[in-house]
Structures are given as structure tokens and as C-alpha cells.
Amino acid sequence: MTAEIIYGRELAEDIRERMTKEVADLKEMGVVPGLTVVIVGNDPASLSYVRGKDKASKKVGLESNLIELPEQVSQQELLDLVDRLNHDPKVHGVLVQLPLPDHINEDEIIEAISPSKDVDGFHPISIGRMMAGKETFLPCTPLGILTMFKEKEISLEGKHVVVLGRSRIVGKPIGQMLLNENATVTYCHSRTKNLKEFTQSADILIVAVGKPSFISGEDIKDGAVVIDVGVNRVEDGSLTGDVDFESALEKASYITPVPRGVGPMTITMLLQNTIKAAKQFNHIPQRSS
Numbered sequence: 001m002t003a004e005i006i007y008g009r010e011l012a013e014d015i016r017e018r019m020t021k022e023v024a025d026l027k028e029m030g031v032v033p034g035l036t037v038v039i040v041g042n043d044p045a046s047l048s049y050v051r052g053k054d055k056a057s058k059k060v061g062l063e064s065n066l067i068e069l070p071e072q073v074s075q076q077e078l079l080d081l082v083d084r085l086n087h088d089p090k091v092h093g094v095l096v097q098l099p100l101p102d103h104i105n106e107d108e109i110i111e112a113i114s115p116s117k118d119v120d121g122f123h124p125i126s127i128g129r130m131m132a133g134k135e136t137f138l139p140c141t142p143l144g145i146l147t148m149f150k151e152k153e154i155s156l157e158g159k160h161v162v163v164l165g166r167s168r169i170v171g172k173p174i175g176q177m178l179l180n181e182n183a184t185v186t187y188c189h190s191r192t193k194n195l196k197e198f199t200q201s202a203d204i205l206i207v208a209v210g211k212p213s214f215i216s217g218e219d220i221k222d223g224a225v226v227i228d229v230g231v232n233r234v235e236d237g238s239l240t241g242d243v244d245f246e247s248a249l250e251k252a253s254y255i256t257p258v259p260r261g262v263g264p265m266t267i268t269m270l271l272q273n274t275i276k277a278a279k280q281f282n283h284i285p286q287r288s289s
């Protein structure tokens with residue numbers, strides 16, 4: 001079997017086009033959705049992502065602000081900034097780019113963000129609501145993956161989903177969200193024994209481990225759906241996923257590439273969450289889509 005490649009970037013463009021219209025409608029009502037992204041330090045990869053977010057936000061018509069802080073910023077300065085953004089009525093979404101430097105207590109910063117502006121879906125209140133299957137801000141990468149499944153009409157009910165990786169921002173939440181969609185979910189991680197037995201039994205394999213070529217064709221069941229969440233910057237400066245694309249392509253029914261797969265969907269879901277936050281703030285009903 002040769003897989004159909006799911007180009008997240010193309011899906012993302014379609015969704016952003018719809019969003020641009022929605023933002024224009026909101027502006028007619030006097031509502032300009034606002035997103036503020038905070039980045040600490042000057043890690044080139046992080047800077048490149050946040051600039052991507054900033055550009056995409058502006059393109060759909062959001063009011064986007066990027067706050068760049070020096071590496072040495074103190075915990076208190078960061079908390080004060082988050083507090084100011086929480087109280088700013090023009091700011092509907094707040095994102096603090098992770099990871100933060102070692103001297104910063106990341107959890108305290110995440111918990112300081114108002115849950116009503118938590119467009120990343122990382123606040124414990126958002127996570128708790130997600131676990132309970134309640135309406136909330138869902139984290140952008142998992143939401144982007146779920147949106148890909150919906151757009152491609154890939155059914156989840158009763159499917160065996162194997163999630164490789166258990167990070168707070170990808171692995172754990174995607175498993176919970178797919179459980180909410182009635183999938184049967186197995187989590188695998190660095191201590192899992194006989195990993196191959198799990199990967200080979202997956203109808204849907206989600207790989208989020210951060211290791212180039214961690215998975216290849218022989219690890220995959222014929223006809224499986226393979227979602228590559230890896231963003232690995234390799235020596236020549238190019239971006240590569242966690243899956244050996246060429247060999248996996250021969251086995252899978254669907255596969256996402258890196259770049260142009262999950263990444264652009266992540267950014268698009270951030271914009272979607274920001275629009276949702278702006279509507280909630282202004283008591284405008286959400287569209288059912």
C-alpha cells in the first residue's frame with residue numbers, strides 16, 4: 001500500500017481562509033481578537049515558531065503582539081507581565097512559549113495565566129476539563145491532529161490508537177482526546193517493553209518522541225494511519241520528523257509529512273482558540289463547526 005499524504009499545510013490554509021472571514025465579521029461587530037505571545041531568551045527554533053505564529057495571526061486579521069524578554073528575566077517580572085495581560089481587555093489569548101529557562105518555575109507561570117485566556121490549553125483547569133470531556137480550550141497540537149482526522153473523515157471509534165510519548169503538551173492530551181472520541185488508547189514511552197508489538201498493532205500510530213527515524217515501515221501495520229509529531233532540527237538545518245517517511249509511506253494508508261504536516265495545523269488551532277476566547281469574552285455564541 002502507498003499512503004495518502006495528509007498535507008496539514010493545505011488543510012491549514014483552507015481553515016485560515018474561513019477564519020479570515022470570521023474575523024472580518026467579528027470586526028464589524030467591533031471585536032478584534034487579540035493574541036499575545038511571550039518568548040524568553042533567543043533560542044533560534046523557538047524564535048522561528050513564535051514568528052510563524054505572529055505572521056499567521058496577522059494574516060487572518062488578529063491583533064497579534066510578540067513580547068520578547070531577555071533570558072535573565074525574573075520569575076516575578078514574568079508573573080507581573082502575565083497579570084497585566086490577564087487584565088488587558090484587548091488581549092483574549094496569552095501564550096508563553098515553552099520551554100522557559102531553568103531558573104523559571106514553568107508550572108507557576110502556566111497556572112498564572114487566566115483559564116479564560118489559556119489558548120494553549122496547558123492550564124490545569126483546561127486539562128481537568130478536557131479529562132472530564134467538558135468544553136474547554138484544547139491544546140493546539142492534539143486539536144490540530146483531531147481536526148485532520150475529521151477533515152479526512154478518518155473514523156476513530158473502536159480504533160486502536162497507539163501514542164508514543166507522554167509529554168504534557170502532546171502525548172498525554174492527544175490520548176485523552178481520542179479516548180473522548182471512543183478510540184481504544186495505548187500509551188507507550190521510553191520505558192515500554194516490546195514496543196514493536198504495540199506499534200505493529202496500531203490502527204492509528206501517533207509518534208511524538210523527538211527522535212529522528214524512531215519509527216520506520218517495519219514497525220507499522222499495513223494500512224495504519226501514521227501521524228508524525230516530531231520536529232527535529234538536523235545538522236544541515238532542515239526539519240525532520242520522528243518517522244522514516246519513505247519506508248512508512250509504503251505501509252501506511254495515511255501519513256503526515258514533516259514539515260508541512262502537523263506543525264501548520266498547530267498554529268492554525270492557536271488562531272482558532274484565540275477567536276474562541278474573543279467570542280467568549282464578548283458573549284458571542286460559538287459557531288458549531
Ligand SMILES: Nc1nc(=O)c2c([nH]1)NC[C@@H]1CN(c3ccc(C(=O)N[C@@H](CCC(=O)O)C(=O)O)cc3)C=[N+]21
Nearest residue numbers: 048049096097098099120231239259260261263264266
Ligand atoms: N507554549 C507553547 N505552545 C506551543 O504550541 C509550542 C511551544 N510552547 N513550544 C514549542 C512547540 C513547538 N511548536 C510548533 C509549532 C509550529 C510548528 C510549525 O509550523 N512547523 C512547520 C515548519 C516550521 C519551520 O520550518 O521552522 C512545519 O512543520 O511545517 C512547529 C512547532 C509549538 N510549540
